[in-house]
C-alpha cells in the first residue's frame with residue numbers, strides 16, 4: 033500500500049470581514065502556510081494517530097473505533113450524525129471541549145464513514161503538523177480538516193476511481209466541511225472551500241462560494257499581534273453600533289462591499305500591469321482598514337502594525353474579527369528584502385509574531401511516497417522540508 037503526504041493551506045480574509053455578516057461580499061485567499069499530513073497503511077490492525085500541534089498521540093485498535101456502514105461514494109456526505117458524534121466523544125474520552133478532543137473526533141468521524149473493509153482489515157499511521165499558528169483566525173482548523181479528508185479519501189481509494197478533478201475537489205471539500213462542523217458546530221464553509229480550492233474566493237452569506245477569476249498570487253507579511261481576539265464580541269459591538277446609527281453604519285458596510293467588488297474588478301481588468309494592480313490593491317487595503325477602525329474593531333496593537341509598516345511605505349489592514357489577532361501587510365514586488373527585514377524586526381520588537389507568506393497559492397494536494405516512512409521521521413523533518421517538495425505535489429486545481 034502506498035504512503036501519502038497530503039497538504040492544504042490556511043486562509044486569510046482579504047476584504048469584507050464584518051460586512052459579510054450583513055450580506056455583503058467578502059474576499060478570502062489561501063495562505064502559503066499549510067498543514068501537512070502523513071498517512072499509510074499498517075498491518076497490525078491499529079490506528080496510530082499523532083497530532084503534535086495539539087499534543088495528541090494515541091493508538092486505537094481499529095475494531096474498537098465506532099464505524100458506520102461503508103460510504104459508497106455517492107451521494108455526498110450524509111447529514112451530521114449526532115449519535116455517532118456522541119459515541120466518538122465517549123470513545124476518545126478526552127473531555128468535550130479540548131483542542132485535541134475536537135481534532136481527534138473530527139478525524140474519527142471521517143474514518144467512521146470513509147474506511148473500507150480493506151483498510152479496516154489493516155490499520156494505518158496518521159500524523160498532521162502545521163506551519164500555521166493554531167487558533168489565530170488563519171483557518172488552521174479547516175486546513176487540518178482538508179488535510180485529513182484528502183488523506184482518508186485517498187488511502188481508501190475514493191479519489192482514484194476515474195473521477196474528474198472537479199468531483200474529487202468537491203468530495204474533499206464536502207467531507208472537510210463535515211469535519212469542520214465537528215470542530216465548529218455551524219461554520220460558513222468559507223475556510224474549507226479556500227483550503228481545498230486555493231487561490232482566492234468571493235463569498236456572500238447564503239450564496240455559492242465563487243473562485244475569483246484571474247487572481248494573482250500576492251506576497252504578504254502576516255503579523256500576529258498575540259492580542260487574544262474574540263470574534264463574537266467584535267461582531268456584537270458592530271451590531272450595537274449599527275443599531276444605534278444605522279444611517280451612518282450601513283453606508284460603511286456598503287463601501288466595504290464595494291471594496292470586495294473592486295478587488296474582483298482589479299484582477300479581471302485587461303491591460304492593468306502588475307505594478308498598477310499592486311498599487312491599487314494597497315489602496316483598497318488602506319481604505320478597508322480605515323472603515324474597520326471606524327466600526328470600532330481595531331486595537332492599539334493593530335494600529336501599531338499600521339504605523340510601523342506605513343513608515344516604510346507599506347499598506348496594512350487587520351484581518352478577521354479584529355480587536356487583536358492578525359494584520360496583513362502587502363509586500364509589493366518592488367519592496368526590497370532589506371525593507372521587509374526592517375519591518376519584521378520593528379514588529380517583532382513590539383512582541384508580535386511575523387510570518388512572510390504568499391496568498392493565492394494551491395489548495396489541497398497529495399504527494400505519493402515511493403517508500404513508507406515512519407511517523408517519527410515525518411515529525412523529525414524541518415517544516416521547510418515539505419515546502420521544498422512542492423514540485424512533486426499533485427493538486428486538485
Ligand SMILES: Nc1ncnc2c1ncn2[C@@H]1O[C@H](COP(=O)(O)OP(=O)(O)O)[C@@H](O)[C@H]1O
Nearest residue numbers: 085131134135162167168169170171172173176
Ligand atoms: N495542526 C493541527 N493538528 C491538530 N488539530 C488542529 C490543527 N490545527 C487545527 N486543529 C484543530 O482546529 C482547532 C482550532 O480551530 P480554531 O480555534 O477555529 O482556529 P483557527 O482560527 O486557526 O481555525 C484546534 O483546537 C484543533 O482541534
Ligand SMILES: C[C@@](O)(CCOP(=O)(O)O)CC(=O)O
Nearest residue numbers: 049050052053169263352353
Ligand atoms: C468578523 C467576521 O466577519 C470574520 C471573523 O473572522 P475570524 O474567524 O476572526 O477570522 C465574522 C464572520 O464572518 O462570521
